[in-house]
Amino acid sequence: MAEAIRMPKMSDTMTEGVIAGWLKKVGDTVKTGDVLAEVETDKATMELESYNEGTILYITDQKNVPIDGIIAVVGKPGEDFKALLDGKTGGSVATPPPAAEPKAEESKPAPAPVAATPAANVKATLVPMPQMTDTMTEGTIVKWHKQVGDTVKSGDLLAEIETDKATMDFESPEAGILLYIGAKEGDAVAAKAPLVIIGEKGADYQALLGGGATATASTPQAATTSNNTASATEPAKQPANSVSDSDERVKISPLAKKIAEEKGVNIQQVKGSGENGRIVKRDVETFTPSAQPTSTPSTTPASQPAAEKAPAKAPVVTGQESYEDVPVSQMRKVIARRLAESMYSAPHFYLTIEVNMDKATTAREAMNQYSPVKLSFNDIVIKATAMALRQHAAINASWLGDKIRYNHHVSIGMAVAVPDGLLVPVIKNADIKSLSQISADAKELGGKAKDKKLQPQEMEGSTFSISNLGMFGIEEFTAIINPPNSCILAVGGIKQTPVVVNGEIKVSGIMKLTLSCDHRVVDGATGAAFLQTLKGLLEDPMRMLV
Structure with a gap:
């Protein structure tokens, strides 16, 4: 009989436990005393041991579990344990998918249910959506390069995935047959959610999907059903501006084609900006159909006397309200989430x-x-x-919730505007680099950012950030802090301004700097002292050479 394993009370003040890591998985056979997981309490990280023998049928997907909450179920393979969960459905379940109900006219009894193959015995591996950046929560499938049934080797390119910061290649981690694809092109998949399954031909991989998932959109059987249905249905007439069969001769990315179909855009009229004129997502989203001018023939006879003409009326100008809803990109979603968190959690x-x-x-x-x-x-x-940061450690700091980290190194995050939003590549150890080295790094990272070729490690580890809008004619502005930094410097343009020098009026190039500070880490006097040091270095650059 299946037995539930509950979160024990490991200390007198404990109200819940945090699953730090699982050492067993669904389908594993365990004995009494085997360590199942590491649990972090309010005082320490402890090992959670099994007090039952059998096969793990269920593991909760929750990280924070209250005392007496069910975290696992141990029993016999294929045993029904759902009654133990009291209606809860989260977690990895090793149960077979529900059998389809027999048709009314069939008199044959339903076949007996077959126990699911334990995940440990399946000769296949489930590969989840990788977390390609530190801020990535989901990825969008831009294009699949392999199909179900293809043989793949370790390192083969499986798909192109758009993250919040770039479009990256998704490679196969091992060799085998591609048995399952969990998303179509254009679909968004959460990080660490099942994406593909690779294994031996004919392997029963349903146990890896928790018993309830199917590969409807990606299996050959589903494709056959779809084709049969399509052939039995008479195709409907396409509107003039829809995507037609002739579009196959147009070079267009799958995601762009999908968006074009949804918007009813005739891709024959879209000019591609991608490689070799390929139409990409951006081209479809920014496409505006050209207006078709119409002319109205004059109805006034040329021979009609001028006296009989009706008095001229002022033309009536009418406008048409219109708008376009553009899906939010992964990058824009992350920018919105992180900056909102910063603005409303850090007192600026x-x-x-x-x-x-x-x-x-x-x-x-x-x-x-x-x-x-x-x-x-x-x-x-x-x-x-x-x-200046080397002289003011309090500015070169990070708020970490229960502690403040004072960084001994200086790495500057440089905000770079890109078509989809904003990227912040990092110039590492900027305090010990020469001006020419900083300039070379800035140009290289800025170019990569605009081409969306930055690697995750090139956008991590900043201790301070700079945003410069001076080249756009902006005199001054305020910037939102880039967590976990405690400050960001907003740089305005250099403006010729009359100033008084030794009692005389002189025109000088004046630049305004605005420092945004997190008041949890930095006080006003601390920020002011930093700006005074920075001002002195900029007004007398020779000091930077000493």
Whole structure:
């Protein structure tokens, strides 16, 4: 008989336990005393042992489990245990899929249910959607390069997946037959959710899917059924602007084609911006049909006397309201979530200072005569900021909830605008790099960001961030802190401004810097002291060489 294993009370103050990691999985055979999982309580991380013998039939998918909550079920393979869950459905279940009900006219008795094959005995491996970036919660299938039934080797390209930051290749982790595909092109799949199954030909992989999932959209049987249905149904007439059979001659990505079908866009009119003129998602979303001018023939006879003409009326101008709903991209979803969390969880305050950039302008012109790469004002700001952070450890810090981390290294996150949103590549160890090295890194990372070729490790590990809108003519602005950083510097443009120097009016290039601070980590005086140091370095760049 199946037995439920519940979350024990491991300390006198414990109200719930956090599953730190499972050491067993559904289908494994366990004995009394075997360690099932590591459980983190309010005081320590402890081992949870099995007090039953048998096969693991169920494991909860919850991380936080209250005391006496069911975390696992142990029993005989194929045993029905759902009554133990009291109506709860979460977790990995090793039960066979429900059999289809027999037709009314059939008199044959239903076959006896067959016990599911334990997952441990299945000669196949379930490969989940990988978490390709630290902020990724789901990925969108752009294109499949393999189909169910294909033989794959380790390292073969299976699909292209769009994450919140880039489109990346999804490679096979092992060799075998592709038995199952869990999503169609254009579908969004949660990170770590089942994506494909690879194994031996004919392997019964249903146990790996928890017994209830089927490969309807990706198995050959489903495809056959779909084809038979299509052949038995007379095709409906297509509207003039729909995607027709002739579209196959147009180079277009699967995702772009799907969006075109949904919007009724005639892809023959869309100009592709991808490789070799290939139409991509962006082209369809930004496509605007050209207006067809119409002319109305004059109904007034030329011979009619002018006196008989009706008095001229002022033309009536009418407009048409219209809009377009564009699906939110993965990148935009993450930007919205992270910045909303930052804005409403971190108490922001802002400090603005003016910097005279005359000496920096002169120094830049002189250094560009010798530098192997062309130095920009942004490069100078990054270098000066990195050096100022070395003197103000409280600014180069991170809020981690129950502690504040003061970083001993300086890595600057550089905000880069891309068509879909904003990326923040990181210039590592900026305080010990030369200006030319910083400039080279900034150009390389900025180019990768715009081409969506940044790797996850190139966007991680910043201790401070800089956002520069000066090149767009913005004089000053405030930026939202990029967690877990405690500050971000907003850089405005250099504007020729009258200033008083030694009692005389002089025109100088003035740049405004605004520091956004997390008040949980940084106080006003601390932020002001940092800006004073930064101002001194920028107004006298020779100090950066000492």
